[in-house]
Ligand code: PEP
C-alpha cells in the first residue's frame with residue numbers, strides 16, 4: 001500500500017479503481033501504411049464508436065438540459081455520417097497510404113477551412129463542429145475515447161490538474177472521486193466537486209507517469225489521503241467511516257421540511273449553489289429554500305461554442321420549473337481567470353484574475369450579454385427568478401448594466417414575449433464594491449457576498465495558487481470587516497445581504513454571520529441540512 005497526502009477539497013470517502021485523466025493535446029503523426037484496408041476498417045470502427053458516444057451524450061443532454069441543448073449532438077451525428085467527409089478520409093488513406101488518425105485530422109481541417117470561409121455566419125460556426133467530431137474519432141482511434149471523458153464505470157479520476165471546463169464535461173455518474181496532483185482548495189474545480197457532492201483531494205503531488213490506470217485505491221477526502229492498493233484494514237476502516245457518514249446524513253434528513261430559524265426566531269434564507277441543471281436533484285433532496293447562486297458560466301464551459309438563446313432558455317426554465325416558485329438567483333456569465341473558454345478567443349493576459357473577467361467581458365461584448373439577458377428574461381415567466389451580476393466595482397457599471405437590461409426588456413416587450421418580474425442584485429466580491437456598497441445598495445434589490453474572490457482580492461492572494469493556500473485566510477479580520485460593512489450598508493438602504501462564497505458553509509462562522517445580520521446563506525447542496533441544524537441551535541441575541 002502507498003499513502004499519498006494532499007488537501008481535502010470535499011470531505012467524503014470513496015473506494016474504487018483509478019482512471020488517469022490525460023490532457024488531449026496529442027500531436028497526430030503521419031505514418032505510412034502498407035495496409036490501407038486495415039486502416040479504413042479502423043476508421044469505420046472509430047466512427048461507429050463516435051456515433052454511439054454522441055448518441056449517449058444526446059440522451060444525457062436531453063435529460064439534463066432539454067431538446068434545444070441536446071440538438072448539437074444530433075448535428076454532430078449527422079456530420080459524422082456525411083458521405084463526403086467519409087469519402088475524403090477513405091480516399092486519403094487509399095491514395096496516400098497514410099494512417100487513419102492522420103487522414104481524419106487532415107479531412108477535419110479541410111472541411112473546417114471550407115466552413116470557415118463561408119459568408120453565412122451559421123455555416124462559419126460549423127467549422128468548430130467538424131473539428132470537434134474529427135478529434136473525437138481520433139481519440140477513439142488512439143484508444144483514448146473512453147478514457148478522456150467517457151469512463152466505462154464509476155472510477156476515481158486522477159489528474160495532474162483539472163480545469164473547470166474539463167471537470168464539467170466529465171460524466172458525474174461515473175466519477176467516484178477526484179484526485180489531482182496540483183490544484184488549490186479554493187479553485188473552481190474544488191468548488192465544482194463540492195457542488196457535485198464528489199469526494200476530492202487536491203495538491204497531492206502524485207506522479208502520473210507511474211502505472212495508475214485500473215489500480216485499486218481509497219480516497220479519504222476528510223483527511224486528504226489517497227491510499228494506493230489499500231490494505232484490508234484500510235478498506236474496513238473506510239467502509240466503517242462511510243457507514244457512519246451515511247447514518248449522520250440520514251439523521252439530517254429529518255430536518256427536511258423544517259424551518260431555518262434561530263432559537264430566538266430569526267429566519268434565515270438557506271439556499272443552494274449549483275453549476276448545472278443536473279445539480280437540481282441534490283438541491284431538492286436536501287430541501288434548500290431556493291438557489292442562491294447558479295454559476296451560469298458552466299453552461300458555457302460545457303460547450304464547444306456559445307450556447308444559443310434557446311439553449312440557455314431551456315436550462316434556466318428547467319431550473320425554475322423544478323424549483324416550483326422558490327427563489328432562483330442566476331448569476332450572469334463569470335468567465336475569465338481560471339475559467340477560460342477557447343471559443344471566446346480572449347487575448348492572453350499576464351494577470352487574468354485581475355483581467356478581463358465576468359461583467360467586464362459582458363460590458364465589452366454586449367451581444368453575448370444581451371443573448372444571456374434575453375434568455376433569462378424569457379425564462380422569468382416560468383418561476384421566481386433573480387438575476388445577479390458578478391465582479392462589480394462601481395456604481396457606473398451598475399448603471400450601464402441597468403441600461404442594457406432595460407434595452408433587452410423593451411425588445412422582448414416589442415416582440416410580445418411574456419416576462420415575469422426579476423429582482424436584480426450584484427455580487428460583492430471586490431474590496432471596491434464593499435467600499436462603495438452604500439451607493440450600490442441604492443441601485444439594486446440585493447447583495448450576495450462572494451467571499452472566495454473577496455478574500456483573494458482583499459488579501460492579494462491568488463485563490464488558485466496552491467502554494468499560497470496557507471495565506472488564503474478567509475477568516476482574516478479584514479475579510480470579516482468587509483462582510484460586516486456590506487451587510488450594514490445593505491440594511492441601511494433596505495435591501496438584503498447574503499453570502500454565496502464557500503465561507504457561507506463554514507460553521508465556525510455561522511454565529512458571527514448571523515450576529516452581523518446576514519440574511520441569506522447559499523452553500524453546496526450537501527451542506528444545506530447540516531447548516532440548518534447549526535442555525536436552529538443558535539441564539540443571536542445574548
Ligand atoms: C465568490 O467569489 O465567492 C463566488 C461565489 O464566485 P466564484 O467562486 O464563482 O468566483
Ligand code: MG
Nearest residue numbers: 429450452453
Ligand atoms: Mg467570484
